[in-house]
Amino acid sequence: MQSLQIQSLTKKYDGFLLDNVSFSVPQGAVVGLIGENGAGKSTVMKAVQGAVRADKGSILFQGKPIEQLSKEEKQKIGFVQDVTCLPLEMGISMLDKVFSHIFVRWNSDRFFDLCRKFSLPEKKAVKDFSKGMRMKAAIAVALSYDNDLLLLDEPTSGLDPVVRDEILEILYDYMQDGKKAVLISSHISSDLEKLCDYIVYIHEGRVLFDEEKDALLEKFVTFSCEKAALKELDPARVERVLLREYGADVLVRKDCLPQGFGGNRAGLDEIMLFYAKGERLCSDF
Numbered sequence: 001m002q003s004l005q006i007q008s009l010t011k012k013y014d015g016f017l018l019d020n021v022s023f024s025v026p027q028g029a030v031v032g033l034i035g036e037n038g039a040g041k042s043t044v045m046k047a048v049q050g051a052v053r054a055d056k057g058s059i060l061f062q063g064k065p066i067e068q069l070s071k072e073e074k075q076k077i078g079f080v081q082d083v084t085c086l087p088l089e090m091g092i093s094m095l096d097k098v099f100s101h102i103f104v105r106w107n108s109d110r111f112f113d114l115c116r117k118f119s120l121p122e123k124k125a126v127k128d129f130s131k132g133m134r135m136k137a138a139i140a141v142a143l144s145y146d147n148d149l150l151l152l153d154e155p156t157s158g159l160d161p162v163v164r165d166e167i168l169e170i171l172y173d174y175m176q177d178g179k180k181a182v183l184i185s186s187h188i189s190s191d192l193e194k195l196c197d198y199i200v201y202i203h204e205g206r207v208l209f210d211e212e213k214d215a216l217l218e219k220f221v222t223f224s225c226e227k228a229a230l231k232e233l234d235p236a237r238v239e240r241v242l243l244r245e246y247g248a249d250v251l252v253r254k255d256c257l258p259q260g261f262g263g264n265r266a267g268l269d270e271i272m273l274f275y276a277k278g279e280r281l282c283s284d285f
Contacts, residue, residue, distance in 0.1 A: 003181035078142035103145035221263030240278030
Protein backbone atom coordinates (compact mmCIF):
# COMPACT_ATOMS: atom_id res chain seq x y z
CA MET A 1 0.00 0.00 0.00
CA GLN A 2 1.24 3.49 -0.85
CA SER A 3 1.12 6.05 1.94
CA LEU A 4 1.94 8.91 -0.43
CA GLN A 5 1.73 9.09 -4.22
CA ILE A 6 3.10 12.08 -6.12
CA GLN A 7 2.13 12.05 -9.78
CA SER A 8 3.42 14.43 -12.49
CA LEU A 9 3.86 17.27 -9.98
CA THR A 10 4.72 20.51 -11.78
CA LYS A 11 5.28 23.99 -10.35
CA LYS A 12 6.80 26.97 -12.17
CA TYR A 13 8.52 29.91 -10.49
CA ASP A 14 10.60 32.68 -12.04
CA GLY A 15 13.82 30.92 -12.97
CA PHE A 16 12.80 27.48 -11.72
CA LEU A 17 10.58 24.62 -12.87
CA LEU A 18 9.60 21.59 -10.82
CA ASP A 19 9.06 19.37 -13.82
CA ASN A 20 6.71 16.39 -13.84
CA VAL A 21 7.92 14.88 -10.55
CA SER A 22 6.53 11.43 -9.73
CA PHE A 23 7.37 8.99 -6.93
CA SER A 24 5.70 7.12 -4.08
CA VAL A 25 6.29 6.52 -0.38
CA PRO A 26 5.16 2.99 0.55
CA GLN A 27 3.60 2.26 3.91
CA GLY A 28 6.27 0.97 6.28
CA ALA A 29 9.12 2.63 4.34
CA VAL A 30 11.49 5.58 4.68
CA VAL A 31 12.13 7.44 1.42
CA GLY A 32 15.08 9.82 1.18
CA LEU A 33 14.82 12.86 -1.08
CA ILE A 34 18.24 14.05 -2.22
CA GLY A 35 19.45 16.84 -4.48
CA GLU A 36 21.43 20.06 -4.53
CA ASN A 37 20.15 23.28 -2.94
CA GLY A 38 17.41 24.66 -5.15
CA ALA A 39 16.72 21.32 -6.84
CA GLY A 40 13.07 21.31 -5.74
CA LYS A 41 13.06 19.17 -2.60
CA SER A 42 11.45 21.79 -0.35
CA THR A 43 8.89 22.63 -3.04
CA VAL A 44 7.82 18.98 -3.08
CA MET A 45 7.60 18.95 0.72
CA LYS A 46 5.53 22.14 0.81
CA ALA A 47 3.22 20.84 -1.91
CA VAL A 48 2.51 17.70 0.13
CA GLN A 49 1.93 19.86 3.19
CA GLY A 50 -0.49 22.02 1.21
CA ALA A 51 1.62 25.18 1.58
CA VAL A 52 2.31 25.31 -2.18
CA ARG A 53 -0.31 24.78 -4.88
CA ALA A 54 1.00 22.82 -7.86
CA ASP A 55 0.33 24.00 -11.41
CA LYS A 56 -0.21 20.42 -12.54
CA GLY A 57 -0.21 16.90 -11.15
CA SER A 58 -1.70 15.20 -8.12
CA ILE A 59 -0.74 14.22 -4.58
CA LEU A 60 -2.57 11.33 -2.94
CA PHE A 61 -2.36 10.51 0.76
CA GLN A 62 -3.61 7.00 1.53
CA GLY A 63 -5.27 7.02 -1.89
CA LYS A 64 -7.09 10.34 -1.44
CA PRO A 65 -6.22 13.71 -3.06
CA ILE A 66 -4.74 15.99 -0.40
CA GLU A 67 -7.14 18.82 -1.28
CA GLN A 68 -10.03 16.52 -0.32
CA LEU A 69 -8.64 15.56 3.10
CA SER A 70 -10.67 16.46 6.17
CA LYS A 71 -9.03 18.34 9.06
CA GLU A 72 -8.53 15.09 10.96
CA GLU A 73 -7.11 13.35 7.89
CA LYS A 74 -4.65 16.22 7.31
CA GLN A 75 -3.41 15.73 10.86
CA LYS A 76 -2.27 12.24 9.92
CA ILE A 77 0.61 13.99 8.15
CA GLY A 78 3.38 15.35 10.38
CA PHE A 79 5.87 17.96 9.16
CA VAL A 80 9.25 19.07 10.51
CA GLN A 81 11.52 21.55 8.75
CA ASP A 82 15.11 22.64 9.39
CA VAL A 83 14.03 25.98 10.90
CA THR A 84 11.45 25.15 13.53
CA CYS A 85 8.23 27.15 13.72
CA LEU A 86 7.50 26.52 17.39
CA PRO A 87 6.36 29.55 19.45
CA LEU A 88 9.62 30.92 20.87
CA GLU A 89 8.18 32.25 24.14
CA MET A 90 6.62 28.94 25.18
CA GLY A 91 8.07 26.17 27.30
CA ILE A 92 7.33 22.46 27.14
CA SER A 93 4.18 22.59 29.32
CA MET A 94 2.66 25.46 27.35
CA LEU A 95 3.44 23.74 24.05
CA ASP A 96 1.51 20.73 25.32
CA LYS A 97 -1.50 22.87 26.25
CA VAL A 98 -1.54 24.69 22.91
CA PHE A 99 -1.12 21.63 20.70
CA SER A 100 -3.66 19.61 22.67
CA HIS A 101 -6.27 22.11 21.39
CA ILE A 102 -4.99 22.00 17.81
CA PHE A 103 -4.53 18.29 17.16
CA VAL A 104 -7.49 15.94 17.47
CA ARG A 105 -5.32 12.96 18.42
CA TRP A 106 -2.75 14.78 20.58
CA ASN A 107 -1.08 12.49 23.14
CA SER A 108 0.32 14.45 26.10
CA ASP A 109 1.91 11.40 27.71
CA ARG A 110 3.74 10.63 24.47
CA PHE A 111 4.89 14.26 24.16
CA PHE A 112 6.33 14.45 27.67
CA ASP A 113 7.95 11.02 27.28
CA LEU A 114 9.70 12.20 24.11
CA CYS A 115 10.78 15.46 25.74
CA ARG A 116 12.33 13.49 28.60
CA LYS A 117 13.98 11.10 26.16
CA PHE A 118 15.44 14.09 24.32
CA SER A 119 16.52 15.70 27.65
CA LEU A 120 14.63 18.89 26.85
CA PRO A 121 14.53 21.38 29.77
CA GLU A 122 10.96 21.82 31.00
CA LYS A 123 11.48 25.26 32.54
CA LYS A 124 13.15 26.97 29.56
CA ALA A 125 11.40 28.73 26.70
CA VAL A 126 12.00 27.52 23.16
CA LYS A 127 13.93 30.74 22.42
CA ASP A 128 16.57 29.60 24.93
CA PHE A 129 16.96 26.14 23.36
CA SER A 130 19.99 25.27 21.26
CA LYS A 131 19.39 24.48 17.58
CA GLY A 132 19.54 20.78 18.38
CA MET A 133 17.02 21.16 21.21
CA ARG A 134 14.63 23.10 18.97
CA MET A 135 14.78 20.39 16.33
CA LYS A 136 14.17 17.67 18.92
CA ALA A 137 11.23 19.64 20.32
CA ALA A 138 9.74 19.97 16.82
CA ILE A 139 10.13 16.23 16.25
CA ALA A 140 8.58 15.52 19.66
CA VAL A 141 5.55 17.60 18.62
CA ALA A 142 5.30 15.87 15.24
CA LEU A 143 5.39 12.42 16.85
CA SER A 144 2.77 13.21 19.49
CA TYR A 145 -0.41 13.43 17.41
CA ASP A 146 -0.54 9.90 16.03
CA ASN A 147 0.25 10.64 12.39
CA ASP A 148 0.82 8.03 9.69
CA LEU A 149 3.22 9.99 7.45
CA LEU A 150 6.12 12.12 8.63
CA LEU A 151 7.72 14.75 6.37
CA LEU A 152 11.19 15.82 7.47
CA ASP A 153 12.89 18.67 5.58
CA GLU A 154 16.60 18.72 6.54
CA PRO A 155 15.94 17.66 10.17
CA THR A 156 19.60 16.96 10.99
CA SER A 157 21.16 19.94 9.18
CA GLY A 158 23.79 21.69 11.30
CA LEU A 159 23.44 19.28 14.22
CA ASP A 160 26.31 17.45 15.86
CA PRO A 161 26.66 13.66 15.35
CA VAL A 162 25.33 12.80 18.82
CA VAL A 163 22.09 14.77 18.33
CA ARG A 164 21.71 13.40 14.80
CA ASP A 165 22.04 9.86 16.11
CA GLU A 166 19.37 10.53 18.76
CA ILE A 167 17.00 11.79 16.06
CA LEU A 168 17.66 8.76 13.86
CA GLU A 169 16.95 6.45 16.81
CA ILE A 170 13.57 8.03 17.47
CA LEU A 171 12.72 7.70 13.77
CA TYR A 172 13.64 4.00 13.93
CA ASP A 173 11.20 3.66 16.85
CA TYR A 174 8.49 5.53 14.92
CA MET A 175 8.73 3.01 12.07
CA GLN A 176 8.57 -0.14 14.19
CA ASP A 177 4.86 -0.96 13.78
CA GLY A 178 5.25 -1.21 9.99
CA LYS A 179 2.28 1.09 9.34
CA LYS A 180 4.05 4.46 9.30
CA ALA A 181 5.95 6.14 6.48
CA VAL A 182 8.63 8.83 6.31
CA LEU A 183 9.74 11.19 3.54
CA ILE A 184 13.02 12.84 4.54
CA SER A 185 15.25 15.29 2.69
CA SER A 186 18.84 15.70 3.83
CA HIS A 187 22.31 16.64 2.60
CA ILE A 188 23.87 14.23 5.11
CA SER A 189 24.20 11.06 3.07
CA SER A 190 25.41 8.94 5.99
CA ASP A 191 22.09 9.55 7.77
CA LEU A 192 20.12 8.55 4.67
CA GLU A 193 22.24 5.45 4.11
CA LYS A 194 21.46 4.34 7.68
CA LEU A 195 17.75 5.13 7.67
CA CYS A 196 16.23 4.96 4.19
CA ASP A 197 14.64 2.14 2.21
CA TYR A 198 14.41 4.13 -1.04
CA ILE A 199 16.24 7.12 -2.53
CA VAL A 200 14.73 9.70 -4.91
CA TYR A 201 17.21 12.08 -6.56
CA ILE A 202 15.91 15.42 -7.84
CA HIS A 203 18.21 17.53 -10.03
CA GLU A 204 17.14 20.90 -11.44
CA GLY A 205 13.49 20.13 -10.78
CA ARG A 206 13.41 16.65 -12.33
CA VAL A 207 13.65 13.15 -10.87
CA LEU A 208 16.81 11.50 -12.20
CA PHE A 209 16.36 8.24 -10.32
CA ASP A 210 14.04 6.54 -7.83
CA GLU A 211 15.74 3.43 -6.47
CA GLU A 212 15.73 0.97 -3.61
CA LYS A 213 18.63 2.16 -1.43
CA ASP A 214 20.52 -1.10 -0.89
CA ALA A 215 20.27 -1.96 -4.58
CA LEU A 216 21.46 1.55 -5.51
CA LEU A 217 24.52 1.31 -3.25
CA GLU A 218 25.37 -2.09 -4.73
CA LYS A 219 24.78 -0.94 -8.29
CA PHE A 220 27.65 1.43 -9.04
CA VAL A 221 31.43 1.52 -8.73
CA THR A 222 33.93 4.23 -9.63
CA PHE A 223 37.43 4.19 -11.02
CA SER A 224 39.98 6.70 -12.24
CA CYS A 225 41.89 6.64 -15.51
CA GLU A 226 43.87 8.77 -17.94
CA LYS A 227 41.77 10.83 -20.34
CA ALA A 228 43.26 8.90 -23.25
CA ALA A 229 41.90 5.66 -21.78
CA LEU A 230 38.32 6.94 -22.14
CA LYS A 231 38.48 6.21 -25.87
CA GLU A 232 38.88 2.52 -25.06
CA LEU A 233 35.68 2.40 -22.97
CA ASP A 234 32.28 1.37 -24.32
CA PRO A 235 29.92 4.39 -23.92
CA ALA A 236 26.99 2.00 -23.43
CA ARG A 237 28.69 0.61 -20.30
CA VAL A 238 29.60 3.97 -18.74
CA GLU A 239 27.06 5.84 -16.62
CA ARG A 240 28.87 9.18 -16.15
CA VAL A 241 32.37 10.69 -16.52
CA LEU A 242 33.89 13.50 -14.48
CA LEU A 243 36.83 15.13 -16.24
CA ARG A 244 39.69 16.26 -14.01
CA GLU A 245 42.78 18.32 -14.84
CA TYR A 246 45.00 15.26 -15.16
CA GLY A 247 42.53 12.47 -15.82
CA ALA A 248 38.96 11.33 -15.35
CA ASP A 249 36.74 9.66 -12.78
CA VAL A 250 34.24 7.17 -14.16
CA LEU A 251 30.95 5.83 -12.76
CA VAL A 252 29.82 2.44 -14.08
CA ARG A 253 27.45 -0.29 -13.07
CA LYS A 254 29.31 -2.93 -11.12
CA ASP A 255 28.61 -5.55 -13.80
CA CYS A 256 30.01 -3.20 -16.47
CA LEU A 257 33.42 -2.61 -14.89
CA PRO A 258 36.03 -2.89 -17.68
CA GLN A 259 38.73 -5.52 -17.38
CA GLY A 260 41.92 -4.21 -15.85
CA PHE A 261 40.24 -1.58 -13.66
CA GLY A 262 39.63 -1.87 -9.93
CA GLY A 263 36.33 -0.36 -8.87
CA ASN A 264 35.42 1.37 -5.60
CA ARG A 265 31.91 1.28 -4.16
CA ALA A 266 30.03 4.51 -4.93
CA GLY A 267 28.19 6.12 -2.01
CA LEU A 268 25.23 8.48 -2.27
CA ASP A 269 27.41 11.60 -2.36
CA GLU A 270 29.50 10.23 -5.22
CA ILE A 271 26.49 9.05 -7.21
CA MET A 272 24.81 12.44 -6.81
CA LEU A 273 28.02 14.25 -7.84
CA PHE A 274 28.39 12.16 -10.98
CA TYR A 275 24.76 12.72 -12.00
CA ALA A 276 24.92 16.47 -11.25
CA LYS A 277 28.34 17.30 -12.71
CA GLY A 278 29.28 14.34 -14.87
CA GLU A 279 28.83 13.81 -18.59
CA ARG A 280 27.85 10.94 -20.82
CA LEU A 281 30.80 9.28 -22.52
CA CYS A 282 30.92 10.17 -26.21
CA SER A 283 33.36 10.12 -29.12
CA ASP A 284 34.53 13.67 -28.38
CA PHE A 285 36.48 12.63 -25.27
